[in-house]
Structure formats: C-alpha cells, structure tokens
Amino acid sequence: MLLRLLLLICAPLCEPIELFLIASPPQPTEGSPVTLTCMTQSLPHWSDDQPQFRFFRDERVLRLGWSISRELQIAAVWREDSGSYWCEAKTVAPKVFRSRILQMNVRRVPISDVSLETQPPGGQVTEGDKLVFVCSVANGTGNITFLWYKGALGLSLGTKTQHSLTAEFELPMVRKSDAEQYYCAADNGFGPRPSGLVSITVRIPVSRPVLTILAPGAQAVVGDLVELHCEAPRGSPPILYRYYHEDVTLGSSSAPSGRGVSFNFSLTEEHSGSYSCEADNGLGAQRSEVVTLNFTVPVQNRKDHLTSGIIEGLLGTLGPSTAALLFCYWLKRKIGRRSASDPPRIPPRPVPREFTYLNSPAPKQPRPTYENVNVVSGDEIYSLVYSIQQEQSAAAVEPLGTLVENKDPLDIYSRLRKANVTDVDYEDAM
The missing domain is CATH 2.60.40.10 (Immunoglobulins)
Structure with missing residues (x-):
C-alpha cells in the first residue's frame, strides 16, 4: 500500500x-x-x-x-x-x-551589381594628384573580398576584405603612365563578380614654352614676313598660345593636338623690341623667355621718313601760302636739273673769242631756244627758253671787248597760244 x-x-x-x-x-x-x-x-x-x-x-x-x-x-x-x-x-x-x-546553416547572399567609381569623378585627374577607386556592390552578404585591376589584361593592383558593401583603393600620386582602363571585382564565396571598365585620363600641365623667331634671311629687314613659333614641350591638348610684343598682346592661336603654332606679321619699324609667348591648357599658364628682335632699316627709308616728317611739319607750321612757294621753288630746281642733264636740248657753248667793236657793227644777239615743259592748262602752254647773252665789260678799253658767257641759264616761262606756238617772237618770250 x-x-x-x-x-x-x-x-x-x-x-x-x-x-x-x-x-x-x-x-x-x-x-x-x-x-x-x-x-x-x-x-x-x-x-x-x-x-x-x-x-x-x-x-x-x-x-x-x-x-x-x-x-x-x-x-x-x-x-x-x-x-x-x-x-x-x-x-x-x-x-x-x-x-x-x-x-x-546561415545562408549567404551572392554578390550582384558591382560598380567602379573614381574620385575625382569623371575619370580625369591631373598629373601628380591623388586618385581613388571606389568599388561597390548592390547586394551581397558576409565578408566580401574586393579586387582592383589595371588594363584589359587585368594587372592586379590590390585586394581588401571587409564586412562592407564598398571598399576603396588609392593611387597617391598619378603619373602619365597611369592613363589606362580599370575595373574591380567582388567575391563573398560564390565567385568573383567584375565591374565595368572605367577609363582614366591623366592631364599634364603645360611646361615652359619656347619662342622662335623666323625670318626669310639671316638678317631681317623692314617689309619681311616674320614668323613667331611658340611650342610647349609638354602639356595635354588643347593648348592656347598667346603672343606678346613689349607685353602688349599681338594675337593668339589654339593647338587642338597640342603641338606648337605660329603667328605671322609683316615687319615694320615699330616691331623692334622684345617678344614672348604664353601657353595655357587650363591647368596653369606658362610664359616663355623674352626674345629680342633686331633688324635693319634701309638708309633710303630713313631719309624718306625724315624728309616726309620735315615736310609735314613745315606744312603744318608755315601754312598753305608758304607751302605753295616751297613747291614752286622745288619745281624750278627740278626743271633746271633736268635741263642741265639733257645734252641734246642745250645749245653748244661758243668758243670764247676776242671781238673788236671798233668799225664793226654791233654784235648780233642769238635767238633764244624754246623747250616745252609739257605743262598745259586749258589753251595755255608753258615753254622753257634758253638764252646766251654777250656783255661788254665795263672795265675794258672802249675799242676792245670780251664776250662773256652767262653760266646760269635764264629760265623764262611764257604763256603761248596753243593754236600757233611758232609765231611767238623773242620779245614776247622776254
């Protein structure tokens, strides 16, 4: 119980x-x-x-x-x-x-939607700056291993494993050789999933340009076509070149391919002095060394320039009346010089002889010689008259005399009728 x-x-x-x-x-x-x-x-x-x-x-x-x-x-x-x-x-x-x-058993979510971005964005970076590659996944769990590659052949740059959907890889100082295509991959145990390709462009600041002055001959002279050639040894295109004369802008030219360009001009006396050029591609401008241009000015050009300057000054100072007088004097001198240099138009000089005026008729005066100067105004023609006169010396003995030749020809202008030039006699011409 x-x-x-x-x-x-x-x-x-x-x-x-x-x-x-x-x-x-x-x-x-x-x-x-x-x-x-x-x-x-x-x-x-x-x-x-x-x-x-x-x-x-x-x-x-x-x-x-x-x-x-x-x-x-x-x-x-x-x-x-x-x-x-x-x-x-x-x-x-x-x-x-x-x-x-x-x-x-904890299941892992496979990787999906892998992408690669850069900082700075756009894939453009200046030589010497820092470049960061950011690899991201939209989906994926667990420890994710990120990998970065350079070029289509996949040169490995680095790896990183972490509990995160993003990871970064950094190039601390970009060089020109880093201009390439890049991609990344992510793996959490189901196999690596690659991203798309991203192109990187490395922009290079321009170096100091070199200015060259080219002339047709060994020594430039006024009137020559002078060429200013400016070229920067390094620099990413496009490059804008500017040309300066004594720090005053002459002009500018663009080089889309990055090579040097030229600027041409016709040389004048005002172009003497110092020249320089400047290159700029948006990453900082660089100025060339100063080049001095010395050239030869012909002597005739200097005299003409001086004469024209004097004449302009006189015309502005003396006024219209004085200018007219100067022009007449210049025209008279010019006609006289042409007469003296034209042997067929000047009568031959007579051989000096002694004359005896006693019981002899008075010496006959020679007829003047006329020459047209091709100046026509309406019905009027201007002619040039040459005359050789004989004079009796006042200091000589009265029965004897000496023929004296007048060494300066007398220029006489006469107004003639255009219809009958030969009817004008010596007195009218005087």
Missing part, C-alpha cells in the same frame, strides 16, 4: 520531459535577425517552479548564466554563425533537462 502511494506521488515528477529548440527563421540569411526558443510539449508542474533556460552553440554558452526567458534573440547572423545549437532547462528540484541539437 505504501509503494503504491509513492508511485502516485512520483509519477508526475518521474515523467520524462523532452525539450525542443526552434529557430525562426529556420534557414536565415546573412545579416538577418534570428530568434531561438526553448520549448517542451507539456510542463504542467513547472508553472509554480519557474524554470530557467540557457542556450549553447558548439559547446559555448551564448548568454551568460541562466535566464527565466525561454527566448534568445540574435540581431544579425553571419556565415560564421552556422553550427550546432541546443538549450537547457533547470527546475527548482534542481533537475536539468537538455534539448535536442538544432543544426542551423
């Missing part, structure tokens, strides 16, 4: 208790939260005992100590969190119950 009583009392306590561990969701993906719940089919006699729970993963306690909560919440799980899980329950008796093992 006593044994039966003991069995009735012990029955609820000796009934086998089975615990279950449930994960929600059962197959989580990386980065998602998970809730673990420790449960049993029936614990009617535990209502007053307030059992305590704890959770394990691969023999390691996940939460310190016992807790009255039968749930364990994990904010985010990763591929490394995959493993064996179970829980334990403890009563006041005390007695410990252990659940079955739950095998949980």
Whole structure:
C-alpha cells in the first residue's frame, strides 16, 4: 500500500520531459535577425517552479548564466554563425533537462551589381594628384573580398576584405603612365563578380614654352614676313598660345593636338623690341623667355621718313601760302636739273673769242631756244627758253671787248597760244 502511494506521488515528477529548440527563421540569411526558443510539449508542474533556460552553440554558452526567458534573440547572423545549437532547462528540484541539437546553416547572399567609381569623378585627374577607386556592390552578404585591376589584361593592383558593401583603393600620386582602363571585382564565396571598365585620363600641365623667331634671311629687314613659333614641350591638348610684343598682346592661336603654332606679321619699324609667348591648357599658364628682335632699316627709308616728317611739319607750321612757294621753288630746281642733264636740248657753248667793236657793227644777239615743259592748262602752254647773252665789260678799253658767257641759264616761262606756238617772237618770250 505504501509503494503504491509513492508511485502516485512520483509519477508526475518521474515523467520524462523532452525539450525542443526552434529557430525562426529556420534557414536565415546573412545579416538577418534570428530568434531561438526553448520549448517542451507539456510542463504542467513547472508553472509554480519557474524554470530557467540557457542556450549553447558548439559547446559555448551564448548568454551568460541562466535566464527565466525561454527566448534568445540574435540581431544579425553571419556565415560564421552556422553550427550546432541546443538549450537547457533547470527546475527548482534542481533537475536539468537538455534539448535536442538544432543544426542551423546561415545562408549567404551572392554578390550582384558591382560598380567602379573614381574620385575625382569623371575619370580625369591631373598629373601628380591623388586618385581613388571606389568599388561597390548592390547586394551581397558576409565578408566580401574586393579586387582592383589595371588594363584589359587585368594587372592586379590590390585586394581588401571587409564586412562592407564598398571598399576603396588609392593611387597617391598619378603619373602619365597611369592613363589606362580599370575595373574591380567582388567575391563573398560564390565567385568573383567584375565591374565595368572605367577609363582614366591623366592631364599634364603645360611646361615652359619656347619662342622662335623666323625670318626669310639671316638678317631681317623692314617689309619681311616674320614668323613667331611658340611650342610647349609638354602639356595635354588643347593648348592656347598667346603672343606678346613689349607685353602688349599681338594675337593668339589654339593647338587642338597640342603641338606648337605660329603667328605671322609683316615687319615694320615699330616691331623692334622684345617678344614672348604664353601657353595655357587650363591647368596653369606658362610664359616663355623674352626674345629680342633686331633688324635693319634701309638708309633710303630713313631719309624718306625724315624728309616726309620735315615736310609735314613745315606744312603744318608755315601754312598753305608758304607751302605753295616751297613747291614752286622745288619745281624750278627740278626743271633746271633736268635741263642741265639733257645734252641734246642745250645749245653748244661758243668758243670764247676776242671781238673788236671798233668799225664793226654791233654784235648780233642769238635767238633764244624754246623747250616745252609739257605743262598745259586749258589753251595755255608753258615753254622753257634758253638764252646766251654777250656783255661788254665795263672795265675794258672802249675799242676792245670780251664776250662773256652767262653760266646760269635764264629760265623764262611764257604763256603761248596753243593754236600757233611758232609765231611767238623773242620779245614776247622776254
């Protein structure tokens, strides 16, 4: 009878208790939260005992100590969190119950939408500056390995592994040889996924240009076509060249291909002095050294220039009347010089002889010689008259005389009728 009583009392306590561990969701993906719940089919006699729970993963306690909560919440799980899980329950008796093992596998999200960007944006960078490549993925979980490559053949530049959707690779100082195509790849265990190609352009500031002055001959003279050639040894196109004479802008020319260009002009006396040129491609202008241009001015040009300057000054100072007188004097001198240099039009000079005027008729005066000067005004013609006169010396003895030749021809202008020039006699001409 006593044994039966003991069995009735012990029955609820000796009934086998089975615990279950449930994960929600059962197959989580990386980065998602998970809730673990420790449960049993029936614990009617535990209502007053307030059992305590704890959770394990691969023999390691996940939460310190016992807790009255039968749930364990994990904010985010990763591929490394995959493993064996179970829980334990403890009563006041005390007695410990252990659940079955739950095998949980955390799934990884494959990489997708890999892209490559640059800083500065646009793929243009100045030589000597810093260039940063930013590799990004739109989707992907877990540790992601990023890789950067140069050129279509895939020269490896570097790798980086981290829990992030983006990673950076830096070139601290860009050189001209870094102008190439680049791409990156990302891998989280499903194989690398490459990005598209990005072209990098390295812009080179212009170096100091060289100015060359080219002339047709060894020595430039006034009137020559002079060429100013300016060229920068280095610099990314397009390059704008400016030309200066004594720091005054002469003109400008653009070189789309980056080579040197020329500027031509006709040389005058005002072009003597210093020349320079400037190259600019938007990354900073550079000025050439100063080149001095010396050239020869013909003597005749100087005399003509001086004469014209004097005449202009006199015309402006003396007024119209004086200018007219000067012109008449110049015309008279010019006609006289042409007469003296024209032998066929000048009568031959007679051989000097001594004449005796005693008992002799008076010496006959020679007729003058006329010459047209081709000046016609209406019905009037101007002619030039040459006359050689004989005079009797006042100091000579009265019966004797000497023929004296007048060395300066007398220029006489006469107004003639255009209809009959030959009818004019010597007196009219005088």
